[in-house]
Amino acid sequence: MxxxxxxxxxxxxxxxxxxxxxxxxxxxxxxxxxxxxxxxxxxxxxxxxxxxxxxxxxxxxxxxxxxxxxxxxxxxxxxxxxxxxxxxxxxxxxxxxxxxxxxxxxxxxxxxxxxxxxxxxxxxxxxxxxxxxxxxxxxxxxxxxxxxxxxxxxxxxxxxxxxxxxxxxxxxxxxxxxxxxxxxxxxxxxxERKVSPQVSLLQKSSSSPVTCHATGFYPSGVKISWQKNRHDHDEDVDLGETLLNEDGTFQKTSTLGVRPEEWKNNQFSCVVEHQGKTIRKTADDIITNFESVPIGIIVGAVAAVILLLVIxxxxxxxxxxKKGFKPVSGSDDGSNSSAHT
Missing domain, CATH: 3.30.500.10 (MHC class I-like antigen recognition-like)
Incomplete structure (x- = not known):
């Protein structure tokens, strides 16, 4: 659809x-x-x-x-x-x-x-x-x-x-x-506003996949990609949907599932591009303890989940x-959505 x-x-x-x-x-x-x-x-x-x-x-x-x-x-x-x-x-x-x-x-x-x-x-x-x-x-x-x-x-x-x-x-x-x-x-x-994303690399433990999390950006168009030794890398990548935060900004994640030894032996980086600005995060930026995740990230993520439930x-x-499917009805007296099945 x-x-x-x-x-x-x-x-x-x-x-x-x-x-x-x-x-x-x-x-x-x-x-x-x-x-x-x-x-x-x-x-x-x-x-x-x-x-x-x-x-x-x-x-x-x-x-x-x-x-x-x-x-x-x-x-x-x-x-x-x-x-x-x-x-x-x-x-x-x-x-x-x-x-x-x-x-x-x-x-x-x-x-x-x-x-x-x-x-x-x-x-x-x-x-x-x-x-x-x-x-x-x-x-x-x-x-x-x-x-x-x-x-x-x-x-x-x-x-x-x-x-x-x-x-x-x-x-x-x-x-x-x-x-x-x-x-x-x-x-x-x-x-018309433009707000750059806050980007973090998150990991539950040293052996877990690494998630690149961009949040707080506006408008919604953002590109998240991975590089290995400065070359594009698209294997073992799970790109998430763009989610709406409670404050009207957006967030998106991309998770890279590679073995810990690959991280040690190679230079991986997450590249986030938004409105002409590029943000790069490397292994040195990984947060492996969720207690230390910035409060702004936690609030944004929770708000997005709540809004999805509301929606x-x-x-x-x-x-x-279903890529591309989008919705609408409204207080403009809406369309005639009262038809019975």
């Missing part, structure tokens, strides 16, 4: 670059200590609003949205999401029955949104997933729905007998883009592994 972000061009943007507006709706069923339903809105991968079924209230997560939208905006968003919560409760039960899942923890997700490139091109997507796998997605060009498995065929035929696709296409190509541009204008000071439990983690 590939997230195509659609952002409508419109008037001149506050500044050039690619921008995205995305929302993730997640319903959870089963014995788990987590809200039954959550909604997260993201602008350029940074969270700006949040709702869950425990608090039953849509709330701002950034100063730029808090300062530019008043009580009516959040009341409308809350009412819309309360209705979506009820729809998702029904939908996840319906899909569980189709898969004959009567026990265990299961997730039902909607990811939709829009993206605008600096050349003016736009893209949009609207996709559902069950337990981290594709279920059904909108084909905007043909106004049809693509079923990813036999269980989704019923939903495909049901929705194609309605105007659901037409409404979603209109939302993605008009409303979503209008709000994207408005949000970009609201948050231009935040979106949508296991379902979101699985979707993130």
């Amino acid at each position: 590939r997230p195509v972000l659609l952002l409508l061009l419109g008037a001149h943007l506050a500044y050039a670059g690619k921008h995205s507006l995305k929302y993730i709706f997640t319903a959870v069923s089963g014995d788990i200590d987590f809200p039954e339903f959550t909604s997260v809105g993201l602008l350029d991968d940074g969270q700006f609003d949040y709702f869950d079924s425990n608090t039953m209230k849509a709330v701002p997560k950034t100063e730029w949205i808090r300062q530019n939208e008043g009580a009516d905006y959040w009341t409308r968003a809350t009412q819309n999401l309360i209705g979506t919560h009820q729809t998702f409760k029904v939908s996840i039960q319906t899909v569980k029955e189709r898969f004959n899942h009567s026990t265990g923890v299961h997730t039902w997700q909607l990811m939709y949104g829009c993206e605008l490139d600096d050349d003016g091109s736009t893209r949009g997507y609207h996709q559902y997933g069950y337990d981290g796998s594709d279920f059904v997605s909108l084909d905007k060009s043909s106004l049809t729905w693509t079923a990813a498995n036999p269980q989704a065929v019923i939903t495909k035929h049901k929705w194609e007998a309605t105007t659901y696709a037409v409404k979603e296409k209109a939302y993605l190509e008009n409303t979503c883009i209008e709000w994207l541009k408005k949000y970009v204008d609201y948050g231009k000071d935040t979106l 949508g439990v296991a379902g979101y983690l699985v979707y993130q592994r």
Whole structure:
């Protein structure tokens, strides 16, 4: 399931670059200590609003949205999401029955949104997933729905007998883009900032793999690579996903699994490149005792884990592994996400 972000061009943007507006709706069923339903809105991968079924209230997560939208905006968003919560409760039960899942923890997700490139091109997507796998997605060009498995065929035929696709296409190509541009204008000071990463080499023990950890950087584009004796080295490397920190910055890891004697007999280094700046860390920089890890790293890592849970439990983690897939819905009255499966 590939997230195509659609952002409508419109008037001149506050500044050039690619921008995205995305929302993730997640319903959870089963014995788990987590809200039954959550909604997260993201602008350029940074969270700006949040709702869950425990608090039953849509709330701002950034100063730029808090300062530019008043009580009516959040009341409308809350009412819309309360209705979506009820729809998702029904939908996840319906899909569980189709898969004959009567026990265990299961997730039902909607990811939709829009993206605008600096050349003016736009893209949009609207996709559902069950337990981290594709279920059904909108084909905007043909106004049809693509079923990813036999269980989704019923939903495909049901929705194609309605105007659901037409409404979603209109939302993605008009409303979503209008709000994207408005949000970009609201948050231009935040979106324009550049913050270099804090880089550390971490190791549980002298015989454990070494993790190169970059955190606190913005924007999200970062390259982490390894070198052996000043030559590129890509064997035994496990590159992690880019994660969002609680403060809106990002973090990413790359782990190198080589034997201790290889570290002693060779010169390994982690190279982090971000916004034209290069940071290099060598064996001399390895921290092997977690008690000595700088508090900023620990806080950043914990915040990222918490935010991932908030964004949508296991379902979101699985979707993130599907390279390129991105999400969207929102307090802009959102798309018509109330269709029953």
